[in-house]
Amino acid sequence: MRTVRAPATSANLGSGFDVFGVALDRPADVVRVEKAEKTTIEVTGAGSQYIPEDPEKNVVGAVAEALDAPAHIRIDKGVRPSSGLGSSAASSAAAALALNGLYDRGYSRQELVPIAAEGEAVVSGEAHSDNVAPALLGGFTVARHGAVTPVETDIPLVACLPEIAVSTRDARRVVPSRADMDDVVHTVGSAATLAVGMCRSDPELVGAGMDERIVTPARAELITGYDDVRDAALAAGATGVTVSGAGPSLLAVCRGTDRARVASAMLDAFEDVGVDARAYQTKVGAGATFH
């Protein structure tokens, strides 16, 4: 038997659509695996009533298949599904690491990234690895053409999750298929600024580098109160705010001293537009760990 905890993650960070991701210190999924003749799945915890236990439909079924590692898999969800906090990726990453250990497959964490991404294909239609990479490797990750570059960093964050569901599959449909050259140049400048900020653990640079005009505005429209919540976080000291993953969560970057104020400003702003929400005061954290 093997048990693995894998963290929530926030992908894109505005300027790094399908490329950037960070592991969050909390929340997390815990996955326990035991060898079996065929794969069976049991799900408990946050939002478990919306998650299928059929191995053809649950992300961990695809991971078990990819590793040829049939097992009885118990998932205790800490990361609510359709949150924009890498819920499906947390389960995929935890299952990949746990089954790799259970069956002595010998893959490195880097090699497990495309295997865990097979789970993402089940739910979003594409095997994007910007969530599973930080869930496995921790820190800030740059996922590009199958290669992943991890960077250790220390950045305080607030992830604010409203009681709205936005599925990644639906949010991928609103992504524009073309962009203006001016906006592309702006995105490259932001992405480079953000990457330097991560290397320096500098919340000012990371926050400035989240600014992006192609994908984020289309996704923000799916989130009730997005502009108000973003403005409130910035007024409370956030250095940058954007859609977390495909939404509906918002991710704010700030200095450690401003984190509690930013979190409560975001909650108040959601409440003002009639939306219940919860805020995780967190930071860039470690990847999946054995328990």
Ligand SMILES: Nc1ncnc2c1ncn2[C@@H]1O[C@H](COP(=O)(O)OP(=O)(O)O)[C@@H](O)[C@H]1O
């Ligand atoms: N183990 C799992 N954990 C979370 N969601 C899962 C899992 N397996 C399948 N799903 C399905 O994936 C969808 C959530 O994934 P996604 O839309 O990518 O949300 P998130 O942004 O939180 O990752 C839901 O439809 C859910 O039923």
Ligand SMILES: N[C@@H](CCOP(=O)(O)O)C(=O)O
């Ligand atoms: N790059 C993907 C990331 C989806 O993240 P999730 O946490 O919402 O699953 C996208 O933007 O579609």
